[in-house]
Amino acid sequence: MPVDRLLPNDEARDLIALARDIADKALAPRVDECERDETYPDGLFATLGEAGLLSLPYPEEWGGGGQPYEVYLQVLEELAARWAAVAVAVSVHSLSCHPLMAFGTEQQKSQWLPEMLGGTTIGAYSLSEPQAGSDAGALTCKAVAADDGYRITGEKAWITHGGIADFYNLFARTGTGSQGISCFLVPAGTPGLTFGKPEEKMGLHAVPTTAAHYDNALIPAERRIGEEGQGLQIAFSALDSGRLGIAAVAVGLAQAALDDAVAYSQERSTFGRKIIDHQGLGFLLADMAAAVDSARATYLDAARRRDAGLPYSRNASVAKLVATDAAMKVTTDAVQVLGGVGYTRDYRVERYMREAKITQIFEGTNQIQRLVISRDLAKQR
Incomplete structure (x- = not known):
């Protein structure tokens, strides 16, 4: 189900609505077949580029969308809720534009950045x-x-x-x-x-x-x-932003798993009651919802610090750690909610569970995130 979002202005709300519409029409109908057959979604990234969704957090003067990072990440979450692989690729594209934007000369940026942000290249x-x-x-x-x-x-x-x-x-x-x-x-x-x-x-x-x-x-x-x-220095600077992208992807994946689990629990009945009405399973779903909401709040806090020009490296690591661990647990619990059918490919939750695992590994493993966080704490003392 769509997430009610606190957004800074009408432009941001319209952008989220656009992202949802594209995700529902261009991503959702293709994801099952492409993931099952391991086929590349030709033309899909061109569609995202034409809509301006490949360069949202970059300045308009260079061809970007000029959006705050907190808005960009929520767009990324919407994409991930339909297709995690595509959302990861969009996040990596944004990550790959960061070195030139942040460390390139004016001549380098003038020469290459408009094409990189224009939606025609990945x-x-x-x-x-x-x-x-x-x-x-x-x-x-x-x-x-x-x-x-x-x-x-x-x-x-x-x-x-x-x-x-x-x-x-x-x-x-x-x-x-x-x-x-x-x-x-x-x-x-x-x-x-x-x-x-x-x-x-x-x-x-x-x-x-x-x-x-x-x-x-x-x-x-x-x-x-x-x-x-x-x-x-360039690599680690880019990874701070990239970790927030993966956190948003993880939350989108977890939200999709929660939505599927809730929908199934309202349709499936045992002992004369919908299974969501059994307290044991209802509490499990409640914990899943709490994990998703908490993870979202964590990545938004880090993004708002970034947008305000505040230090956010530790916060990015916290967001990546919390969101990806939450995604792994929520997707695993979604399989449990569906029971035996959750372990089959007839339902998407088994794929969500497999996809969640990599979020704990790339852009720095969660063990590395703990190292970053602990070192920052030691530095403060």
Whole structure:
């Protein structure tokens, strides 16, 4: 059922209504088939781009929607409630635009940002490697300075939209230690850049996740974003925003599971009563609703801090931790509410449960979120 939202103005309310309409008409009718058959939803991201939903939190002067982050995240939640894989890809696209917007020169932004935000291209984020996931400082993909730019050699992993995206934010080693990593904006089709076969994932089947291989690929020097050695600062800055995106996706997924569980509990009867009227199950649904509402409030608090220009890194980690743990529990409980049929593919809740698991892992595992939070607490003392 639609969530009643506290929104700052009529424009935001109209935007949420538009997002719901598109989600109901363009996403919901295709999600089951594409996820079941593991087929990419051709044309869908173009539809989202034409509606302006791919660049909502960025300034209008560069082609963005000029929306507060709290509004953008609620749009993302609406998309996730219909199709988590698509919402994740939208969140990753927004994440991949952040380095250029925040650290690029005016010339770089003028050259590339309007196209990236204009709705006709989709971006991907390329930080992780096979042996460097949570420990981003351990990456080994190299960018060696040359007369004509940088020569990139190495492997990247876990790239959402890998092989399909139009541009990639690549983080590669230009020196030693944590200060020896730099950021590059790599266009698709770069000679020497190839992609592996899509990973065989537990969920999010419709949007591919791949590895990438760089074989002496030439990246012009003008495509380095920020200074040499600034890469981890750029990456972590982007991840603060990206974690809020995943929190919103997790809440949308949990809301969908709750809605399906409530609907089923009002239709199914045992011992002469609807199962929602049995206190044991009614209390379970109440706990699910409390978890969803609490998680939503947590990501909105962090987003409002971001919009106000306040520090929000710890709050983003709290939101990601709380929302994704809630999504895992709520989707698991939804399967329990439906009983045996919940364990079959005849109902969506089994897919929701599989999809929720990855939200606890990417954009920094929830163990990493706890590390970020505890370090911030120690710093305050």
